[in-house]
Amino acid sequence: DTEVTQTPKHLVMGMTNKKSLKCEQHMGHRAMYWYKQKAKKPPELMFVYSYEKLSINESVPSRFSPECPNSSLLNLHLHALQPEDSALYLCASSQDTGTGELFFGEGSRLTVL
Protein backbone atom coordinates (compact mmCIF):
# COMPACT_ATOMS: atom_id res chain seq x y z
CA ASP A 1 0.00 0.00 0.00
CA THR A 2 1.26 3.46 -0.91
CA GLU A 3 1.82 5.88 1.94
CA VAL A 4 1.10 8.81 -0.35
CA THR A 5 -2.63 9.21 -0.89
CA GLN A 6 -4.13 11.18 -3.75
CA THR A 7 -7.74 12.19 -4.29
CA PRO A 8 -9.69 12.04 -6.46
CA LYS A 9 -8.42 9.15 -8.55
CA HIS A 10 -10.40 10.34 -11.56
CA LEU A 11 -11.65 13.83 -12.38
CA VAL A 12 -13.56 15.15 -15.37
CA MET A 13 -13.96 18.92 -15.62
CA GLY A 14 -14.99 21.55 -18.08
CA MET A 15 -12.76 24.40 -19.11
CA THR A 16 -14.62 26.87 -16.90
CA ASN A 17 -14.61 24.72 -13.76
CA LYS A 18 -12.49 25.13 -10.66
CA LYS A 19 -11.33 21.93 -9.00
CA SER A 20 -8.55 20.74 -6.72
CA LEU A 21 -6.33 17.69 -6.50
CA LYS A 22 -5.26 16.64 -3.02
CA CYS A 23 -2.26 14.71 -1.74
CA GLU A 24 -1.39 13.54 1.75
CA GLN A 25 1.64 11.73 3.17
CA HIS A 26 2.26 10.43 6.67
CA MET A 27 5.93 9.53 6.41
CA GLY A 28 7.24 12.74 7.99
CA HIS A 29 8.75 13.82 4.70
CA ARG A 30 9.62 17.49 4.25
CA ALA A 31 9.64 17.63 0.44
CA MET A 32 6.57 17.18 -1.75
CA TYR A 33 6.21 17.25 -5.50
CA TRP A 34 3.71 17.46 -8.32
CA TYR A 35 4.51 15.68 -11.58
CA LYS A 36 2.44 15.59 -14.77
CA GLN A 37 2.43 12.59 -17.08
CA LYS A 38 0.99 12.44 -20.59
CA ALA A 39 0.27 9.12 -22.29
CA LYS A 40 3.38 7.17 -23.28
CA LYS A 41 5.67 9.82 -21.80
CA PRO A 42 7.71 9.94 -18.59
CA PRO A 43 6.55 12.04 -15.63
CA GLU A 44 7.56 15.71 -15.85
CA LEU A 45 8.22 17.85 -12.81
CA MET A 46 5.80 20.71 -12.15
CA PHE A 47 6.37 21.95 -8.59
CA VAL A 48 8.52 21.19 -5.56
CA TYR A 49 7.78 22.19 -1.98
CA SER A 50 10.50 22.04 0.64
CA TYR A 51 9.55 22.62 4.28
CA GLU A 52 6.17 23.94 3.09
CA LYS A 53 7.73 26.57 0.84
CA LEU A 54 7.64 26.50 -2.95
CA SER A 55 11.20 25.87 -4.11
CA ILE A 56 10.76 24.91 -7.77
CA ASN A 57 8.15 26.00 -10.31
CA GLU A 58 8.93 24.54 -13.73
CA SER A 59 7.35 27.47 -15.59
CA VAL A 60 3.92 25.95 -15.12
CA PRO A 61 0.97 28.06 -16.41
CA SER A 62 -0.85 30.00 -13.73
CA ARG A 63 -4.04 28.01 -14.30
CA PHE A 64 -2.27 25.45 -12.06
CA SER A 65 -1.88 26.79 -8.53
CA PRO A 66 -0.11 24.67 -5.89
CA GLU A 67 -0.63 25.00 -2.17
CA CYS A 68 1.05 23.33 0.80
CA PRO A 69 -1.12 23.94 3.89
CA ASN A 70 1.20 21.90 6.14
CA SER A 71 4.04 19.41 5.88
CA SER A 72 1.66 16.50 5.23
CA LEU A 73 -0.66 18.04 2.66
CA LEU A 74 -0.22 19.25 -0.90
CA ASN A 75 -2.97 20.60 -3.12
CA LEU A 76 -3.10 21.50 -6.78
CA HIS A 77 -5.83 24.01 -7.64
CA LEU A 78 -7.09 23.90 -11.21
CA HIS A 79 -8.86 26.72 -13.01
CA ALA A 80 -9.64 27.47 -16.65
CA LEU A 81 -7.80 24.39 -17.87
CA GLN A 82 -7.44 23.40 -21.51
CA PRO A 83 -8.11 19.98 -23.06
CA GLU A 84 -4.35 19.54 -23.51
CA ASP A 85 -4.00 19.61 -19.72
CA SER A 86 -5.64 16.19 -19.58
CA ALA A 87 -3.06 13.90 -18.03
CA LEU A 88 -2.13 11.81 -15.01
CA TYR A 89 -1.09 14.06 -12.13
CA LEU A 90 1.27 12.40 -9.68
CA CYS A 91 2.13 13.55 -6.20
CA ALA A 92 5.33 12.40 -4.52
CA SER A 93 7.27 12.96 -1.32
CA SER A 94 10.80 12.45 -0.04
CA GLN A 95 12.71 13.02 3.17
CA ASP A 96 14.30 16.14 1.69
CA THR A 97 14.75 17.61 -1.77
CA GLY A 98 17.41 15.92 -3.85
CA THR A 99 18.14 13.24 -1.29
CA GLY A 100 16.43 10.12 -0.19
CA GLU A 101 13.94 7.91 -1.88
CA LEU A 102 10.97 9.37 -3.74
CA PHE A 103 7.54 7.84 -3.08
CA PHE A 104 4.57 8.36 -5.39
CA GLY A 105 0.84 8.31 -4.89
CA GLU A 106 -1.45 6.42 -7.25
CA GLY A 107 -2.15 9.54 -9.29
CA SER A 108 -5.19 11.56 -10.29
CA ARG A 109 -6.30 11.03 -13.88
CA LEU A 110 -7.69 14.33 -15.16
CA THR A 111 -9.83 14.80 -18.25
CA VAL A 112 -10.64 18.33 -19.40
CA LEU A 113 -13.57 18.60 -21.78
Next chain:
Amino acid sequence: GIQVEQSPPDLILQEGANSTLRCNFSDSVNNLQWFHQNPWGQLINLFYIPSGTKQNGRLSATTVATERYSLLYISSSQTTDSGVYFCALPDTGRRALTFGSGTRLQVQP
Protein backbone atom coordinates in the same frame (compact mmCIF):
# COMPACT_ATOMS: atom_id res chain seq x y z
CA GLY B 1 20.35 19.48 -17.48
CA ILE B 2 21.18 15.85 -17.01
CA GLN B 3 20.60 13.52 -19.96
CA VAL B 4 19.05 10.15 -19.17
CA GLU B 5 18.76 7.44 -21.82
CA GLN B 6 17.04 4.11 -21.35
CA SER B 7 17.28 1.09 -23.58
CA PRO B 8 15.66 -0.76 -25.11
CA PRO B 9 12.56 1.42 -25.54
CA ASP B 10 10.33 -1.62 -26.02
CA LEU B 11 10.79 -5.26 -25.06
CA ILE B 12 8.57 -8.30 -25.54
CA LEU B 13 9.37 -11.44 -23.57
CA GLN B 14 7.90 -14.86 -23.16
CA GLU B 15 7.04 -15.74 -19.58
CA GLY B 16 10.05 -17.23 -17.83
CA ALA B 17 12.65 -15.33 -19.85
CA ASN B 18 15.31 -13.06 -18.38
CA SER B 19 16.05 -9.48 -19.40
CA THR B 20 18.39 -6.58 -18.77
CA LEU B 21 17.29 -2.95 -18.93
CA ARG B 22 19.87 -0.18 -19.14
CA CYS B 23 19.95 3.44 -17.97
CA ASN B 24 22.77 5.75 -19.11
CA PHE B 25 23.21 9.21 -17.64
CA SER B 26 25.38 12.19 -18.44
CA ASP B 27 26.44 13.50 -15.02
CA SER B 28 27.65 12.07 -11.75
CA VAL B 29 24.80 11.42 -9.36
CA ASN B 30 24.24 10.59 -5.72
CA ASN B 31 20.70 9.31 -6.14
CA LEU B 32 19.20 6.91 -8.67
CA GLN B 33 15.90 5.10 -8.51
CA TRP B 34 14.19 2.44 -10.61
CA PHE B 35 10.41 2.44 -10.83
CA HIS B 36 7.83 0.14 -12.36
CA GLN B 37 4.68 1.80 -13.64
CA ASN B 38 1.84 -0.67 -13.79
CA PRO B 39 -0.98 -0.47 -16.35
CA TRP B 40 -3.08 1.57 -13.90
CA GLY B 41 -0.42 4.27 -13.67
CA GLN B 42 0.94 3.52 -10.22
CA LEU B 43 4.68 4.14 -9.92
CA ILE B 44 6.15 1.44 -7.72
CA ASN B 45 9.59 1.83 -6.17
CA LEU B 46 11.89 -0.98 -7.17
CA PHE B 47 15.33 0.18 -6.08
CA TYR B 48 17.04 3.20 -4.59
CA ILE B 49 20.55 2.52 -5.81
CA PRO B 50 23.04 5.38 -6.21
CA SER B 51 25.83 2.82 -6.42
CA GLY B 52 26.53 -0.88 -6.02
CA THR B 53 24.20 -3.85 -6.40
CA LYS B 54 20.90 -4.71 -4.74
CA GLN B 55 18.56 -7.66 -5.11
CA ASN B 56 14.90 -8.07 -4.35
CA GLY B 57 13.48 -11.44 -5.31
CA ARG B 58 13.63 -11.91 -9.07
CA LEU B 59 14.83 -8.36 -9.59
CA SER B 60 18.27 -6.94 -9.09
CA ALA B 61 19.97 -3.68 -9.99
CA THR B 62 23.53 -2.48 -10.39
CA THR B 63 24.72 1.11 -10.64
CA VAL B 64 28.27 1.96 -11.73
CA ALA B 65 28.31 5.65 -10.93
CA THR B 66 31.86 6.23 -12.23
CA GLU B 67 30.80 4.91 -15.66
CA ARG B 68 27.39 6.58 -15.50
CA TYR B 69 25.07 3.65 -16.03
CA SER B 70 22.67 1.45 -14.16
CA LEU B 71 21.23 -1.95 -15.06
CA LEU B 72 17.99 -3.59 -13.98
CA TYR B 73 17.82 -7.37 -14.24
CA ILE B 74 14.54 -9.23 -14.36
CA SER B 75 14.78 -13.00 -14.08
CA SER B 76 12.07 -15.60 -14.72
CA SER B 77 9.72 -12.89 -15.96
CA GLN B 78 5.99 -13.07 -15.20
CA THR B 79 3.03 -11.42 -16.90
CA THR B 80 2.67 -9.15 -13.87
CA ASP B 81 6.09 -7.68 -14.73
CA SER B 82 4.50 -5.97 -17.74
CA GLY B 83 4.45 -2.20 -17.71
CA VAL B 84 6.96 0.61 -18.07
CA TYR B 85 10.27 0.71 -16.23
CA PHE B 86 11.78 4.11 -15.49
CA CYS B 87 15.08 5.16 -14.04
CA ALA B 88 15.15 8.59 -12.42
CA LEU B 89 18.00 10.79 -11.26
CA PRO B 90 18.38 14.29 -9.81
CA ASP B 91 18.88 16.92 -12.47
CA THR B 92 22.07 18.94 -12.36
CA GLY B 93 21.64 21.87 -9.99
CA ARG B 94 18.07 20.92 -9.17
CA ARG B 95 16.91 18.98 -6.22
CA ALA B 96 14.28 16.86 -7.93
CA LEU B 97 14.32 13.68 -10.00
CA THR B 98 14.30 13.66 -13.78
CA PHE B 99 12.97 10.55 -15.48
CA GLY B 100 14.36 8.64 -18.42
CA SER B 101 12.04 7.88 -21.31
CA GLY B 102 11.33 4.39 -20.00
CA THR B 103 11.39 0.80 -21.25
CA ARG B 104 7.98 -0.62 -22.10
CA LEU B 105 7.96 -4.32 -21.22
CA GLN B 106 5.34 -6.81 -22.32
CA VAL B 107 5.54 -10.33 -20.92
CA GLN B 108 3.47 -12.81 -22.86
CA PRO B 109 2.12 -16.05 -21.33
